Amino acid sequence: MNSTRTRPGTHPVHIVHRVSAAVFGLGLWVFAGLGFANGLAYFSTQGQEVLGLSSNGALSTVSVVAGAILLGAAAWGGPTASTVTAGIGVVFLISGIVHLGILDTNFNILAFQLSNVFFSLIAGLLLLIVGMYGRVSGGLPPDNPYRQAHPMRNRPYPEEQLNIPAQGEDEREQEQLEAEVAMGEGHPTPEQQAMVEQEQARRQGRERARAYEQARHAEERTSPRRTET
Known part of the structure; x- marks a missing residue:
């Protein structure tokens, strides 16, 4: 700041x-x-x-x-x-x-x-x-x-803290971006390939969890109707 x-x-x-x-x-x-x-x-x-x-x-x-x-x-x-x-x-x-x-x-x-x-x-x-x-x-x-x-003079205001990423988050995002670019160009290092595969697995897991939640909510909304009939 x-x-x-x-x-x-x-x-x-x-x-x-x-x-x-x-x-x-x-x-x-x-x-x-x-x-x-x-x-x-x-x-x-x-x-x-x-x-x-x-x-x-x-x-x-x-x-x-x-x-x-x-x-x-x-x-x-x-x-x-x-x-x-x-x-x-x-x-x-x-x-x-x-x-x-x-x-x-x-x-x-x-x-x-x-x-x-x-x-x-x-x-x-x-x-x-x-x-x-x-x-x-x-x-x-x-x-x-x-x-x-003050020793804590660089401490941001509370409203600014919401916009500051966690320590190391920028570095991880930069490494992830470089790994995806290397995969797209066809010359990733083994570490970059493993990083991209792990990220893909995490994304797939999040998508499956989201799909499961959506299906569960849909079932909860329709279950009272089945009981009434």
Whole structure:
């Protein structure tokens, strides 16, 4: 099955992964930069509002690290960006769930508020969806780079398998054709002659079996009439 090849990293799926990772990484850097600019206390559990979210110095530092990882993955390539984006998404989801249970406690060292929890859950879900985009579907198109990279990439689609002969069938048909041509021209090898005779015997057997089935069906159709008379 022919497939359209693209240069590594230029496929639209790779571009989506890299752009998404870069955009979100830059967003985290902006959030962190504004937090540092406001001189936030590092481990304050109260935090201050930055872009509608509560933040402190620790959360700004975490945002810088996470943004750097996403930007590095975007620069590295599509598959890396996909994996890292999905992984960061899972971390965000876990963070949102954990912080929901430690709000207003001394364990809330990142100064999360309810708005942060909602943001973490929504952003994590979006990152996970974007990271898995184009690589988890069961019906990936032929030009999808993740299908091409799969060990079973040459496996045909189910509807195509119906049109593919069994392994070795083409070779047997070709040998049979050559043997019949040689028999017709009068110079077959002993193997070709035996092959043609075996095929003729099989055909005769199939014809006899078909004739027997037809006769049996005809008898079954007429037998009720004989019983009634």
